Amino acid sequence: MRCIIAHFPFDLTKSGVQASMKGIKPEVVTGEYVIIGRRHYPVKQVGEVITRQDRRDFSAAEMTRALLSLGYTCRNIAPHVPATASSSLRTAQSLLGIPVTA
Numbered sequence: 001m002r003c004i005i006a007h008f009p010f011d012l013t014k015s016g017v018q019a020s021m022k023g024i025k026p027e028v029v030t031g032e033y034v035i036i037g038r039r040h041y042p043v044k045q046v047g048e049v050i051t052r053q054d055r056r057d058f059s060a061a062e063m064t065r066a067l068l069s070l071g072y073t074c075r076n077i078a079p080h081v082p083a084t085a086s087s088s089l090r091t092a093q094s095l096l097g098i099p100v101t102a
Contacts, residue, residue: 003066005051006058012050014070020050032060035073043067043074 003010018036026041033040044055047063064074093099 001069003069005047005062005066006053008051008053010051010066012066012070014072017046017050017067017070017072021046024049029077032064032074032076034064034067035075 001012003012021036021039021041024041024045026039027045029040029042032043034043034046036046043060043063044058046067047053047058047060048055051058067074
């Protein structure tokens with residue numbers, strides 16, 4: 001399938017992507033990722049390997065779009081938002097029926 005990534009055309013196939021990623025250790029996933037085989041790869045890592053371009057030259061959205069069109073499953077890790085102590089305390093106070101003070 002012909003895909004445009006960073007303004008350059010690439011003819012990508014699912015088997016070609018799998019062959020390119022064979023033997024490459026997945027990096028730690030912190031955002032968008034693709035499942036290739038049983039491994040979870042960051043989409044930017046896959047893009048760098050299959051296009052031989054710097055990761056700064058293309059967006060994760062471009063790679064996700066290309067990989068989805070090839071039939072891969074792409075997902076995004078939801079950012080972890082830690083609860084603040086004050087909001088946790090207010091929640092506990094309201095559950096216990098203790099008046100909430102400012």
